[in-house]
Amino acid sequence: MRATEPEDSPAVGGPPPEIDAFVGRAAELAALGRALGTARLVTVTGPGGVGKTRLAARAAAGRAPRDGVGWVELAPVRDPRFVEHAVVAALGLTDHTTRPPRGTLLAHLADRELLLVLDGFEHLVDACAGLVAELLRRAPGLRVLAVGRRPLALTGERVLPLAPLPGDDAVALLRERAAALGVDTADDADVRDVCRRLDGIPLALELAAGRLGALSPARLLERLDDRFRLLTGERRDAPPRHRTLRTAIGWSHELCTPAQRLLWARLSVFAGSVDLEAVEYVCAGDGLAADDVLDVLSELLAQSVLAREESPTGVRYRMLDTVRAYGAEWLAATGDEQRLRRLHRDWYLGLATWCELDWFSPRQAEVAARTETELPNLRRALEHSLAEPDEAHLGQTLAGSLWFYWAGCGRLSEGRHWLEQAVRAESGHEGARLKALWVLGYVAVLQGDTARALGVLRACRQEAELRADPVAVAYAEHRTGCLALVSDDLPRAEALLRSALARYREIGELNSNVLMGQVELAMARAFQGDLPDAVRLCENVRRVCERHGERWTRGYALYVLAYAAWADGDQAAARALLVECLTGAHAFHDLLASVLTVELLALVTAVDGDAAEAAVLQGVAARMWPSVGLPLFGSAHYNAPHERCEALAREALGDARYREGLREGTALAPEAALARALGRPPRTAEATACAPARPASQGPGTQEPAASRAHRGGETAG
Numbered sequence: 001m002r003a004t005e006p007e008d009s010p011a012v013g014g015p016p017p018e019i020d021a022f023v024g025r026a027a028e029l030a031a032l033g034r035a036l037g038t039a040r041l042v043t044v045t046g047p048g049g050v051g052k053t054r055l056a057a058r059a060a061a062g063r064a065p066r067d068g069v070g071w072v073e074l075a076p077v078r079d080p081r082f083v084e085h086a087v088v089a090a091l092g093l094t095d096h097t098t099r100p101p102r103g104t105l106l107a108h109l110a111d112r113e114l115l116l117v118l119d120g121f122e123h124l125v126d127a128c129a130g131l132v133a134e135l136l137r138r139a140p141g142l143r144v145l146a147v148g149r150r151p152l153a154l155t156g157e158r159v160l161p162l163a164p165l166p167g168d169d170a171v172a173l174l175r176e177r178a179a180a181l182g183v184d185t186a187d188d189a190d191v192r193d194v195c196r197r198l199d200g201i202p203l204a205l206e207l208a209a210g211r212l213g214a215l216s217p218a219r220l221l222e223r224l225d226d227r228f229r230l231l232t233g234e235r236r237d238a239p240p241r242h243r244t245l246r247t248a249i250g251w252s253h254e255l256c257t258p259a260q261r262l263l264w265a266r267l268s269v270f271a272g273s274v275d276l277e278a279v280e281y282v283c284a285g286d287g288l289a290a291d292d293v294l295d296v297l298s299e300l301l302a303q304s305v306l307a308r309e310e311s312p313t314g315v316r317y318r319m320l321d322t323v324r325a326y327g328a329e330w331l332a333a334t335g336d337e338q339r340l341r342r343l344h345r346d347w348y349l350g351l352a353t354w355c356e357l358d359w360f361s362p363r364q365a366e367v368a369a370r371t372e373t374e375l376p377n378l379r380r381a382l383e384h385s386l387a388e389p390d391e392a393h394l395g396q397t398l399a400g401s402l403w404f405y406w407a408g409c410g411r412l413s414e415g416r417h418w419l420e421q422a423v424r425a426e427s428g429h430e431g432a433r434l435k436a437l438w439v440l441g442y443v444a445v446l447q448g449d450t451a452r453a454l455g456v457l458r459a460c461r462q463e464a465e466l467r468a469d470p471v472a473v474a475y476a477e478h479r480t481g482c483l484a485l486v487s488d489d490l491p492r493a494e495a496l497l498r499s500a501l502a503r504y505r506e507i508g509e510l511n512s513n514v515l516m517g518q519v520e521l522a523m524a525r526a527f528q529g530d531l532p533d534a535v536r537l538c539e540n541v542r543r544v545c546e547r548h549g550e551r552w553t554r555g556y557a558l559y560v561l562a563y564a565a566w567a568d569g570d571q572a573a574a575r576a577l578l579v580e581c582l583t584g585a586h587a588f589h590d591l592l593a594s595v596l597t598v599e600l601l602a603l604v605t606a607v608d609g610d611a612a613e614a615a616v617l618q619g620v621a622a623r624m625w626p627s628v629g630l631p632l633f634g635s636a637h638y639n640a641p642h643e644r645c646e647a648l649a650r651e652a653l654g655d656a657r658y659r660e661g662l663r664e665g666t667a668l669a670p671e672a673a674l675a676r677a678l679g680r681p682p683r684t685a686e687a688t689a690c691a692p693a694r695p696a697s698q699g700p701g702t703q704e705p706a707a708s709r710a711h712r713g714g715e716t717a718g
Helices: 026-038 052-062 080-090 101-109 122-138 167-180 189-197 202-211 217-222 224-230 245-254 258-267 276-283 290-302 321-334 337-358 364-373 375-387 389-401 403-408 412-424 430-446 450-466 470-486 490-507 512-527 531-548 552-567 571-587 591-607 611-627 636-653 655-667 670-679
Strands: 041-045 069-073 114-119 142-148 158-161 307-311 314-318
Touching: 026 041, 026 052, 026 158, 041 052, 052 069, 052 114, 052 142, 069 080, 080 101, 080 122, 101 122, 114 122, 122 142, 167 189, 167 202, 189 217, 258 276, 258 290, 258 321, 276 290, 276 314, 276 337, 321 337, 337 364, 337 375, 337 389, 337 403, 364 375, 364 403, 375 389, 375 412, 389 412, 389 430, 403 412, 403 430, 403 512, 412 430, 430 450, 430 470, 450 470, 470 490, 470 512, 490 512, 512 531, 512 552, 531 552, 552 571, 552 591, 571 591, 571 670, 591 611, 591 636, 591 670, 611 636, 611 655, 611 670, 636 655
Parallel strands: 041 142, 041 158, 069 114, 114 142
Antiparallel strands: 307 314
């Protein structure tokens, strides 16, 4: 007897219901449609609950070929030997002959134009790959849309990875699903936080919407630490693996080998993304050989447990927070969590130490980018160390070693947070604590917090002298001199800075911090009217920086040279130096250098005769200062150029037009503000009569970032 044909139908063994409710995914749907138009095998991959099935159902419904769509749900099939039987059954075929089911399929599909959808095949990948390869070879009118957590790895396969929903689409889905249940939710901060915490995973969002009848978004947020117990649902028409968040993620876990499960659990100690070297250091050993890590990692990538991403520092791997939380439960159950967290902390402490040393080198931009990329993991390492009394000294070392990032890359506020925690910890390791103290004092100086800076630096100096620690004494004295500079005590600032620089020479210290001390001394000299000495000091800094490939401190030296050029009436030179300084500061995300440069650019612009643009630039600076600290440190000397610029602009424009220019500047987005500051071509260097002749106390000054110890190119300070 021959096989019985199924009834004519556009969808045999049809897709899951509820495909009409479709939020977002327009771009992905279009890409899938294009792929189905050009390739005979297309595979949609992604983590559990991300919406692969729904996307495939919508795409299949939109382009059913002549003989329709055959939908095969393979998740319930456990034995690979029954894959072919499942496809036969889904297509509605019956066959009473002795031929195998594959023969039945080949006979049925030989002359048909059909789209075969294989949903949930990931646990049967070898059996499915063999079947699909032969069906495509023997049935020229067949196209296959595979939906799973990994590719089939066949020649000609087009793989379309499906990512979670972006922010706005995630919010829209949550609100729509809640509305369908009779719950009205606003697009507010709590709702957006829920969507962010759930990674934009559609399944998680739909399950969360089901809880909004009983919980407000704020209360839901409070309970998301136990998301697997909270996010269960009663969608009886959903596949069993999608009825709770735990089973959706657990389905992926079941498909993993013991080695893959072990690596998944260990990867949960990381935050954000991670590179291969960190994975190998932290996760290898005790059941997972170092040589096997890459292969196991590749399998987790293939199964969509991990995602690969490109970054400025190279290839990295990212795990969704929900997937990470599942792995963390397994890691805790193994009893190995503390050991893994210590390994994680050790790796990132070593990384921070390397970055600190390499900051004083031509690799400065690479160091800044690497530290920015690794910030989530550095935070986790800080949290772990400062929470453990026996390891607090490592947290102090880590917080202090990142001085270059806190001060030089726009992270003053966060640095202050970690450093305050670090100095409060009782570690018994005074060297680490002294370093954290002077770095904290420095950050407080930059933020304009005079009282805190003075108290911390005094304590650091006293303890360093008691313990005969010449390095900490030098840094404490240096930062106290910096504090005197921004507090307008110029004679004391000069004395302290000269003494600190002498101490640095005595101990053989040369790094960005030492050079910044020279720049600060130059600023003190400029404020006291000795511009030639200021220029001499900064030209020396410039030469040393160029010899060592140091760009960050060099930018502050250029700033002081621009101040001197402005004071001498050379507006063209001042502008060229400021543009170079601002470009470098923006590359490092150094807000302090940026805002000081914009302030001086505004004055140069006013002196050049463009009062309207000067007012706009002052508005740009006014918007930036709240993100830095006390505007112009509350210093009369630093504020004098600002006041001079304002006076010139008000006189030329009148109060109303001046205020209008300020408003325009404060309304500019950061990138537009930068373009505005950099984009104006220099006017001819015909300094107008407004330009003063060498002011003794007018003009902004440099402000520094902090330092590490690059002792003769080398070790960590403190």
